Amino acid sequence: MPFVNIKKQYLAFGMLVFVVLFLFNSRPAIQCQFTPEVSTYVPTIYGITPTYARLAQKADLTRLSQTLMLVKNFHWIVIEDSETKTSLVENLLKESTLKYTHLNVKTHKSKHSTVMDVNICVFKTETITTSWYCASGVEQRNVALNWLRGHLKDSDDKRGAVYFMDDDNTYSLKVFDEMRKIKKVGVWPVGIVGGMRVEMPLVTDGKVSGFNAVWKPFRPFPIDMAGFAINATLFLLHPEAKFSRKVQSGFQESEILKYVATKDDLEPLAENCTKVYVWHTRTQKPSILNPKKLKHPPLPDDHIEV
Ligand SMILES: *[C@@H]1O[C@H](CO)[C@@H](O)[C@H](O)[C@H]1NC(C)=O
Ligand SMILES: *[C@@H]1O[C@H](CO)[C@@H](O)[C@H](O)[C@H]1NC(C)=O
Numbered sequence: 001m002p003f004v005n006i007k008k009q010y011l012a013f014g015m016l017v018f019v020v021l022f023l024f025n026s027r028p029a030i031q032c033q034f035t036p037e038v039s040t041y042v043p044t045i046y047g048i049t050p051t052y053a054r055l056a057q058k059a060d061l062t063r064l065s066q067t068l069m070l071v072k073n074f075h076w077i078v079i080e081d082s083e084t085k086t087s088l089v090e091n092l093l094k095e096s097t098l099k100y101t102h103l104n105v106k107t108h109k110s111k112h113s114t115v116m117d118v119n120i121c122v123f124k125t126e127t128i129t130t131s132w133y134c135a136s137g138v139e140q141r142n143v144a145l146n147w148l149r150g151h152l153k154d155s156d157d158k159r160g161a162v163y164f165m166d167d168d169n170t171y172s173l174k175v176f177d178e179m180r181k182i183k184k185v186g187v188w189p190v191g192i193v194g195g196m197r198v199e200m201p202l203v204t205d206g207k208v209s210g211f212n213a214v215w216k217p218f219r220p221f222p223i224d225m226a227g228f229a230i231n232a233t234l235f236l237l238h239p240e241a242k243f244s245r246k247v248q249s250g251f252q253e254s255e256i257l258k259y260v261a262t263k264d265d266l267e268p269l270a271e272n273c274t275k276v277y278v279w280h281t282r283t284q285k286p287s288i289l290n291p292k293k294l295k296h297p298p299l300p301d302d303h304i305e306v
Contacts, residue, residue: 042073043180044160046148046232050140051089051167052081056283058088058306060168065096071176075160077147079140080104088305101151105143107136108245138243138252145235145242152236160232161186164225164256168283171226175277178269179229185261188270190227193280199224201266203273208266220254221263226278228253234260 047068051057061078068074076098080089085104093100141164152158161179165171179186187208189200194215201223202210213222221228235241241259243252270277291297 044073044075044157044232045071045176045179045229046075046077046160046162047165048077048079048141048144048148048162049165049167050079050081050137050144052136053086053088055286055288055306057167058092060283061089061092064165064167064169064171065092065098067171067173069097070173074098074176076100077144078102079144081107081136081140101144101147103140103143103147105139107139138245142242148232149235149239152232158233158236161229162232162235163229166226166280168281169226170279170281172277174275175270178277181267181269182229182231183267184234184265185228185230185257186267186269187223187228187273188268188278189273189276190224191276191279193224193226198276199227201227201268201273203268206268206272208263208268208273216250219251221257223253223257224280225253226280228257228266230256230260 049064051061065076068076076093078089078093078100080086080103082104083106085102090102093102145162148162152160161182163176163179175188178188187201189198191198193199194213196212196214199213199215199222200211201208202212211217211222213219216222238259241256244255247255291300
C-alpha cells in the first residue's frame with residue numbers, strides 16, 4: 001500500500017530530523033555538566049539513639065523519627081535496651097522513610113544499677129553522689145559504635161558525623177546543618193539542661209575558652225551529650241574509643257571525648273555558640289489509673305499498641 005510507504009518515509013525523515021536536532025542540542029547541554037561534585041557532597045550524619053520500653057516510648061520515637069525524616073543523608077542507629085528487638089520499634093522504623101540500623105543489647109544488671117531510666121538517674125545524682133554505674137545507654141552506644149566501625153571499614157565513604165541522640169530531646173533541623181561543618185569535634189549550646197536555661201561552651205576569638213556549666217563543672221568536658229558531634233572517621237582512627245560504666249554519671253561525655261579530642265580541637269558551631277538548636281527536654285512519666293481499682297473498669301485496651 002503506497003499510503004503506508006509514504007507514512008514510513010515520513011516517519012524515517014522525522015526520526016532523522018529528531019536525531020540531528022538532538023545531536024546539535026546535546027552539545028551545549030554536555031558542556032554545561034561541569035558542576036563540581038565536591039560542592040554537592042553532604043556528609044552522612046549517624047544518629048545513635050538508645051531506647052527502652054516504657055509507655056511514652058512510641059510517642060517519643062514517633063516525634064523524633066518524623067524530625068529525622070526531614071534531615072538529608074541521615075542514618076539512624078537505634079539500639080534497644082532489651083533481650084530481643086521489639087515489634088513496636090521494628091515497625092516504627094520500617095514505617096519511617098529513614099535509612100536505619102536496628103540493634104539491641106540488654107543492660108547488664110549490677111547491684112548499683114536499679115534504675116534503668118537514664119534521665120531520672122542522672123538527675124537523682126545531683127543529690128545522691130554515690131550512685132555510680134547508674135547511667136544506662138552505655139552498652140547500647142558501644143554496640144552502635146562497633147557496628148559503625150564495621151560499616152565504615154566496608155564503605156567507600158568513611159566520612160560523616162556521629163551524634164548521640166536521646167529519644168526524647170528536641171532537635172531543630174539547624175543542628176544537623178551545623179554538624180556537617182565538623183572537622184574533628186563540633187560543639188554548641190544545649191537548652192534546658194544541668195539546671196540551667198542553657199549550658200554552653202564559652203567562645204573567645206572563635207575558640208572554645210571554657211564552659212558555663214554549673215553542674216559538676218570540674219568535668220573535663222562539662223557538656224551534655226546533645227551538645228557535640230564527632231567526625232565519624234575518628235572512630236576508625238581510635239578503635240578503643242568507647243563509653244564506660246565505670247565512670248560517675250555526667251562523665252560519659254568526657255569519657256568518649258577524651259579519646260578523640262582535646263579542648264583545643266573543639267569547633268564552636270551555632271554562630272560561635274550563641275544559638276540554641278537542641279533542647280534536653282524530657283517526657284513526663286505518665287500516670288495511668290489501675291483498672292482493677294476502678295469501680296467501673298474501662299474496656300480492655302491491651303490489644304492496642306500505644
Ligand atoms: C573527618 O576526618 C577525616 C580524616 O581526618 C577527613 O578526611 C574528613 O574530611 C573529616 N570530615 C568528615 C565530615 O568526615
Ligand atoms: C566566630 O568568631 C570569629 C572570631 O571572632 C569570627 O571570625 C567568625 O566569623 C565568627 N563566626 C560566626 C559564624 O559568627
